[in-house]
Amino acid sequence: MIATRLALILVPALVCYAVTGMAQTLLHFEAEEVIVNKEVVIKDKMRPDLWTYWTTDKDADKKWSGGVVIRSPEIKEDRATPEEGAPVLHVSIPMPESGTWDIRATGINRPIALSRDGGKTWIRQTSSLIAESVVADGTPFTCSFDDTFAHDKPEHRGATYLDFFSIIPAIPTVNGVKNPDFEAVTTTTTDTPPTGWSWWSRDGAGQARPVNDAKSGKLAAKITYVGDKDWAFNNNGGITISSGQQFTASAWVKINNAKAAKSITLQAVGSKDKKVVKHGYAAAKASDSNEWQLLTTTFTTGDDIDHLRLRLVGSGDIDIVTDGFSLQPAN
Ligand SMILES: [Ca+2]
């Protein structure tokens, strides 16, 4: 009966749209459109053993795409098995015929359990990016969600949500380095860091922006900072590694102006179990030159880390262009 009622509600919402703009294709599916086992969802009632198709949240139209969200029961503590609480929720998301795509599930504000293998293994998902670089052949993308995991801070515990899924062109990634040559443009916004990269400085000043002044190709990244604090230009990717692997990390840098040129350093950040072990696990420093220079370092990983990512750091006033990042396995 629940299934029949929901089917009636959900059919009109079965809409997907594609926006083709400058270098951007976006596919959008409301969560309720792609749920396979709709019988585990109930409309506008909160039950500890079912998901809720929730239309009556305050300011729902402002908070949730289409004014509707799929809500889990309250998760007060980790559950021993996925069978506890609400049943496992299965989704099947239509995919394009070709291309490489990232898949985002918007709405995950607290941890949600995600399985990519039909419920055999579960990960604690805390961000919207649920799958990267999925090679599409028209076969739907399937995965499962559950209300297994509680927020690690008891005061933040409650329900988690699935609002909508988006399928976006994957950012070209080479050995875990996203958009290493800065040629990928997935947004028409020019006042944000290059796709796949993020900017940080201790005092919040400065910026990194795409620029038409490249070492190779058309685009590079221009970093400008005025102040006396430290800054970091971080790649948002990363690569899982094992002990005893040899890598060469490199990046091109052209210093237009710098108070402390020698503070400019390419770092391979080493982490284990998602915690940073050493920011400068490997490092290559710039020299005081205004020509394009290649920062490069070759190193071997130990068993103290299981993950590497690249970043460029420095401190003080800076005006530089950087291009062509690489993390190359040597064996
Ligand atoms: Ca469950």
Ligand SMILES: [Ca+2]
């Ligand atoms: Ca480039």
